[in-house]
Amino acid sequence: MYKAKIIITYRKSILDPQGKTVENSLHSLGFISISNTRMGKYIEYEINTDDIKKAEEIVKETCVKLLANPVMEDYTYKLEKTE
Amino acid sequence: MSSAKVGIVVFPGSNCDHDVFYVCKNILNLDTKFLWHKQGSIEDRNIIILPGGFSYGDYLRCGAISRFSNIMQDIVRFANKGGIVLGICNGFQILCETGLLPGALIKNINLKFICRNVSLTVENNKSIFTYLYDIKEKIELPIAHGEGNYYCDEETLTELIASNQILFTYTENPNGSIYNIAGIQNKNRNILGMMPHPERASETLLGNDAGVRLFKGMAESVL
Numbered sequence: 001m002y003k004a005k006i007i008i009t010y011r012k013s014i015l016d017p018q019g020k021t022v023e024n025s026l027h028s029l030g031f032i033s034i035s036n037t038r039m040g041k042y043i044e045y046e047i048n049t050d051d052i053k054k055a056e057e058i059v060k061e062t063c064v065k066l067l068a069n070p071v072m073e074d075y076t077y078k079l080e081k082t083e
Numbered sequence: 084m085s086s087a088k089v090g091i092v093v094f095p096g097s098n099c100d101h102d103v104f105y106v107c108k109n110i111l112n113l114d115t116k117f118l119w120h121k122q123g124s125i126e127d128r129n130i131i132i133l134p135g136g137f138s139y140g141d142y143l144r145c146g147a148i149s150r151f152s153n154i155m156q157d158i159v160r161f162a163n164k165g166g167i168v169l170g171i172c173n174g175f176q177i178l179c180e181t182g183l184l185p186g187a188l189i190k191n192i193n194l195k196f197i198c199r200n201v202s203l204t205v206e207n208n209k210s211i212f213t214y215l216y217d218i219k220e221k222i223e224l225p226i227a228h229g230e231g232n233y234y235c236d237e238e239t240l241t242e243l244i245a246s247n248q249i250l251f252t253y254t255e256n257p258n259g260s261i262y263n264i265a266g267i268q269n270k271n272r273n274i275l276g277m278m279p280h281p282e283r284a285s286e287t288l289l290g291n292d293a294g295v296r297l298f299k300g301m302a303e304s305v306l
């Protein structure tokens with residue numbers, strides 16, 4: 001069994017208005033050392049396999065087919081072995 | 084009498100389906116029918132309209148889940164054969180997610196849901212959707228969206244411009260769309276996606292009928 005933890009964000013080339021707004025708020029709270037704030041989505045699910053290669057394939061396929069839109073989003077993921 | 088047979092696809096969360104139906108059926112007197120998203124076929128319909136709304140609650144991304152509805156496979160087949168498809172607002176988002184139109188619609192640059200009339204310029208009137216408008220004509224249509232900011236990469240934009248795929252632009256950009264894009268057609272010129280709502284401006288009784296020519300032109304293009 002593997003647990004996949006997937007993070008999806010707007011691609012770097014795209015202005016992220018939510019991230020920008022959050023950053024403006026952080027600055028007005030005094031956190032002026034913060035920059036490049038990006039907001040994204042977090043998705044996790046479990047995969048019923050003990051084969052990490054198979055698990056990776058599934059994660060990538062689900063990201064490309066549904067979870068992320070490659071026109072505007074990038075994804076990163078981690079796989080953790082669970083019982 | 085036009086030989087147009089309009090099919091309006093209804094997803095869970097569609098909310099402009101009845102407005103589009105009213106325009107096609109009551110104003111233009113066209114053979115019009117709702118198509119539930121779960122059915123596998125578009126039946127005998129020769130014009131498909133994906134209406135506005137919030138299909139599947141806009142979960143994940145606007146249009147991302149609807150793309151996998153049963154009926155979409157048949158719509159892709161129909162569209163690839165040259166069938167006429169119009170996507171309005173959420174319908175435009177679905178067409179982009181499906182890959183029938185290039186690019187994507189992201190959050191408005193000011194993060195607000197914008198609901199008001201905007202001025203549009205007709206950039207190309209040599210299409211089955213816009214031939215009843217004058218080139219560079221300014222029309223007013225309502226917009227109502229939170230994710231209407233059209234995005235594509237430079238290469239795609241160059242192609243859209245070169246092949247005259249941009250049919251409508253905003254006179255004053257409300258949402259951050261690249262190149263002020265409000266509506267585009269595909270390369271084969273049989274699919275239109277647009278964020279403004281022509282169905283909400285199709286009767287003088289409502290103060291504005293600038294949108295009705297789009298439906299009329301489309302219906303009369305059916306052979």
